[in-house]
Amino acid sequence: MNYDTILTSINNGIFTVTINRPDKLNALNKQVMADLNSVLDDVYSNTSIQSVIITGAGPKAFVAGADISEFSGTAEEGKILAKKGQDLFFKIENCPKPIVACVNGFALGGGCELAMSCHFRIASENAKFGQPEVNLGILPGYGGTQRLVQLIGKGKALELMMSATMIDANNALQYGLVNYVVSADDLLNKAIEILTLINSKAPLAVAGCIKAANAVFNESLNGYDVEIDAFGNCFATTDMKEGTSAFLEKRKAVFSGK
Numbered sequence: 600m601n602y603d604t605i606l607t608s609i610n611n612g613i614f615t616v617t618i619n620r621p622d623k624l625n626a627l628n629k630q631v632m633a634d635l636n637s638v639l640d641d642v643y644s645n646t647s648i649q650s651v652i653i654t655g656a657g658p659k660a661f662v663a664g665a666d667i668s669e670f671s672g673t674a675e676e677g678k679i680l681a682k683k684g685q686d687l688f689f690k691i692e693n694c695p696k697p698i699v700a701c702v703n704g705f706a707l708g709g710g711c712e713l714a715m716s717c718h719f720r721i722a723s724e725n726a727k728f729g730q731p732e733v734n735l736g737i738l739p740g741y742g743g744t745q746r747l748v749q750l751i752g753k754g755k756a757l758e759l760m761m762s763a764t765m766i767d768a769n770n771a772l773q774y775g776l777v778n779y780v781v782s783a784d785d786l787l788n789k790a791i792e793i794l795t796l797i798n799s800k801a802p803l804a805v806a807g808c809i810k811a812a813n814a815v816f817n818e819s820l821n822g823y824d825v826e827i828d829a830f831g832n833c834f835a836t837t838d839m840k841e842g843t844s845a846f847l848e849k850r851k852a853v854f855s856g857k
């Protein structure tokens with residue numbers, strides 16, 4: 600499918616989504632949000648997509664935030680905007696297929712929130728992270744107040760949010776916001792290396808890991824119960840039979856996702 604503001608490609612089951620507004624540092628305007636939503640529908644339904652990379656076009660930015668030029672309206676309209684953003688990012692977080700953010704520059708505001716909604720993050724050396732919304736008289740609205748606390752702890756998260764301070768890639772690594780820092784040239788390759796490994800595992804078991812880990816942060820769920828359920832469901836899969844037989848037969852398992 601073609602999108603106005605997003606480029607896509609697929610290679611060996613790894614689907615790369617590139618937000619493509621480099622002249623505006625890939626800021627998330629309404630069209631990007633709508634395109635991301637459609638892309639995710641494709642990710643959920645297209646069986647040839649096994650895992651996903653989200654990145655930004657150009658050398659400077661992953662995403663420099665929500666598009667500030669679209670910010671205006673009543674309190675009610677502000678709430679509707681935040682809800683839409685949150686719903687979109689829940690769709691990323693709850694996707695049963697692994698989604699990795701390759702942060703290739705500024706990840707600010709909604710850009711940092713987008714990266715945090717992915718299952719994990721890899722940064723290039725020039726990446727910068729921050730939630731600078733208080734500079735604009737607002738606060739993070741696309742889940743940032745929650746996910747930043749989850750990922751780096753309340754004290755550091757509040758300092759960053761309240762001061763609008765940007766941190767560099769090495770600080771982000773030290774804070775646990777990203778899993779790796781690599782050169783810009785190696786960024787996509789690092790993600791491809793990890794996703795190729797994940798793609799060789801049993802997809803339903805991988806999806807179960809995502810579901811159970813997400814349940815930690817969902818107060819309406821008991822994560823241990825979610826784990827029991829996901830674990831039990833795997834017992835009924837062809838892939839569980841294949842994985843255990845392959846181990847016992849001392850051969851490499853070939854999973855079918857069934």
Ligand code: COA
Nearest residue numbers: 622623624626663664665666667668705707708709731732
């Ligand atoms: N929304 C809309 N446009 C944005 C944007 C955003 N979040 N971030 C950058 N842009 C636009 C700029 O307006 C500029 O457009 P122009 O060339 O038409 O004037 C273009 O992208 C390049 O940005 P510029 O500010 O010139 O680059 P810089 O290298 O001097 O600064 C940043 C980079 C990231 C520090 C700066 O762009 C910035 O602070 N952006 C806003 C970050 C933010 O507050 N995000 C949270 C939003 S909720």
